[in-house]
Amino acid sequence: MAAAAGTGAVPPPFAYDKIYRTDDEAYDAIAQAQNALGFPLSKKRSKANPKTGIKNRIDVRCHKSGTYRPWKHNSNQYQTSSRKSNCPFYVIIRFDKNTGGFFFEVVSEEHNHEPVENPLDSCRSRRQSQVHFGLLRLEKLVEARSRIPGLTSKDIAEQIVSEHPNLAVSRHDVLCMQNKLRRSRTGAFGTVQTFLDSLAESDKVFYFAADKGPDDKVARIFWIYHSNIEDWKRSPEVLMLDTSYKINRLKMPLLQISGATPLHTNFSAGFGLTVKDDLASFTWILKQLKITATKARIPLPVVVLTDFDNVSLKKASEEVFDTSEQQVCMWQVIKDVTLAIQRKWIGGPDGSVIMSNRLPNPPTRVANPPSPPPNYAPYNRQGQDLQNTPLELEIDQAAERAIQISWQALQAPPPPDVPMGGPRKFSENADGIRDAWIEVCRAETETEFWQRWAQLCYEFPIQKEIITYLHDTLVPERHQFAQYSVKWFHNFGIRMITRNKSSHLKDFFESSSTDLCQLEQHIWEMVSAYCETYEVSLQRELGRRQGHWDEFSVVKDIELSVGSKTMEEILRRVRCALDELQGSLPSQTCTGQFRKQMGLPCRHEILALVRKSEMLQREHIDRHWWLKRPELPTTGIEGIG
Known part of the structure; x- marks a missing residue:
């Protein structure tokens, strides 16, 4: 063979005279x-x-x-x-x-x-x-x-x-x-029909339903496992709703419904897939959840938590669970504010943590935007306003940094009060306006809320874009996340859906080529792993007993009824009651707020028991906190394809 023309390539010798069998x-x-x-x-x-x-x-x-x-x-x-x-x-x-x-x-x-x-x-x-x-x-x-x-x-x-x-x-x-x-797995009927057939034939599934759209194709699917029903019956008081994107090849958003256990870990209470993340789709899925609760004789939730970004999901929750308190995730609110500050801050690098973690061109993701309410003005990752378009923020590098920053900010202690008109209370940088907003959210009364809001506007007069975003987007929804409002919700202190995020299906896989059958398999693995982990944790809590509990005889009868963290929360109130009894702590009028929110006895109730030489009983504690609670029998119902 001659050299390749114009290339100078010299090929190795090849036996062209050889005879081959085929x-x-x-x-x-x-x-x-x-x-x-x-x-x-x-x-x-x-x-x-x-x-x-x-x-x-x-x-x-x-x-x-x-x-x-x-x-x-x-x-x-x-x-x-x-x-x-x-x-x-x-x-x-x-x-x-x-x-x-x-x-x-x-x-x-x-x-x-x-x-x-x-x-x-x-x-x-x-x-x-x-x-x-x-x-x-x-x-x-x-x-x-x-x-x-x-x-x-x-x-x-x-x-x-x-x-x-x-x-x-x-x-x-x-x-x-x-x-x-x-x-080869799905055969001639396609992945959706194969997925529905597997749900119908599975003995793990308690109930499933499917709904077709105008084109006669399956548009919405809901299913729930027997183990989900058992967990839900034990802890029906709080539900958390969260959507995930880009986790299956059909690009169907997944709605994951979760609840909180007595140990305040999370359990799954149902799953929904939908072609569009609009109001009609989420309403249909939540109605199937409500049907399941009725047939399984599970009480409706007292509080429902959702992400602030998903307007359609919030509206669907308000429509289906109209007797439940509607609350949004505080962690999500702070994360959105952190991202807004990164995009809208006026001024160069100021030494703040927020601006030092700023990414110049992070990716943007908007999926099937439904119609939002008036004055809803979110933003995308490029710093551009998306008027009347809700944004589901994907956990990319920019959001991950914002998550870390917002979580640290939520854990920080509040700064001392400074009268308006005096020295600055917050740093004159991006971190300062974020901290000022957190203080607004922490206000114990509505009057204090507006006072702190005025302080924020007074200390950051040139940040008009950020203030406009806060005023038009978040302030109208303050009753769903501000401390002065949600402290009267029967939410047991749950204000964030981070525990739901931590067990997110994206922790299992991030392949967008996954079909629905693989998705269901991963979901079942997640549910099974949770059940095993929770049983181990429950047995550990039932046998856990701290030595310093003996110092307080008033809690002797409930030592094995609640978890150790719950017991420590009760002991803080016991110490306050004893301090008030000894005169080292001034007495206060009982508002009933702690009992209303946490479902635990406040210091005034404990003080009354101590004065009568009585002890706390399990009945003084909301059933949500009981490690062992009676369960109603579970009866299966047939799915509808």
Whole structure:
């Protein structure tokens, strides 16, 4: 073979005079030899003997053979790729009647183009290496790694190539194989129908329902497991609603419904998938949840927590659970404010934590925006206002930093009070206005709320965009997150959905190519893992007893009825009651707020028991905190497909 024209490439010797047993063996030999030089080949044409069926001629050309034909000049001809260079390389594989084998007839050995530097850049090079490696063997590798949570198609391809250096596999090849494997699992009916059939046949599922849209396609799905019903019956008082995006190949947002246990860990109380994250879809899913509660004889929640960003989900919750207190996640509010400050702050770097963690061009994600209420003006990650468009903030790098900053801010102690008009109370930087807003949210009365709001506006007069955002977007919804309001909710001190975020399905996997059957499998694994972990924690709490509890005889009868953290909360009130009894703490009028919010005895109730030499009983504590509580029998109901 002559050197490649214009390239100076000298190919290794190749035995063109060798006889091969089959045409495939001959083609593989020449293809591997040329592929090693960076010249992928392809079969352009073949002819077979009509009587014997044996191929007597196979034309082998370079992948750049032929010429580029612009479409406008050849409207009735095949449009070739612009990468064509009319490469002259041409070899014919012919059948030898005398030997019964196949030999080469060389027409041209030259190439007129540069070789492919990376085999991954050529689909033919990749295909030839995969055929040589074994397609079935490669599919098994892809299938095994696809079961590993968190691995994307790119990760799988990189792992396989690192383990098998002579094999060329790209992200696209992995996606194609995953689609092939998915089709083999779902059959002719498709992934949605297969998913519904698996729910109908599963003995783990307590109830499921599906609803079709105007196009007669499944648009909404709801399901709940038997173990979810058992957990929900034990702790029905608080529900938390959270949506997730980009976790299945159909791009269907997932609504995860959770509750809080006596140990204030979370459990799942149902799951919903929907094509659109609009009001009608979320309303339908929550109505299915309400139907499940009625049939399983579970009380409706006292408090429902949602994310502030999802306006449609908030409206659906208010409509379906109209007798429940509606509350938004305080952590989500502070995170949104932190991101707003990063985008709208007037002034350069000021040494604040918020601005030092600012990203110049973080990604933006908006999915199926429903119609928002008036004055709702969220923002995207590029710093642009999205008027009348709610934003579901994905946990990317920018949001993750905002999460850390907002969490630290929530844990910080409040600054001392400073009268307005005196010295500054907050730092004159981005952290300062964030801290000022947190103080507004911590106000114990509505009057104090507006006083602190006036302080914020007074100390940051030039930050008009931030103040406008706070005033138009958050202040109208203050009754759902401000301390002076939610302290009268029967929420047991739960103000954030971070515990729900921590067990998010994205912790299991982040592949957007996951089908619904795989999604359900991961969800069941999450539910099963929670059940095992909770039982271990519950048994540990039932046997946990602190030595300093003996100092307070008033709690002797409830030591094994509640968790250790709950007991410590009660003991703080016991100490206050004893201090008031000894005169070291002034007496106060009981407002009933602590009992209303926490479901625990306040210091005034405990003081009354101490004076009567009585002890706290389990009945003095809300059933939410009981480690062991009576359960109603669970009766199954059939799903509807």
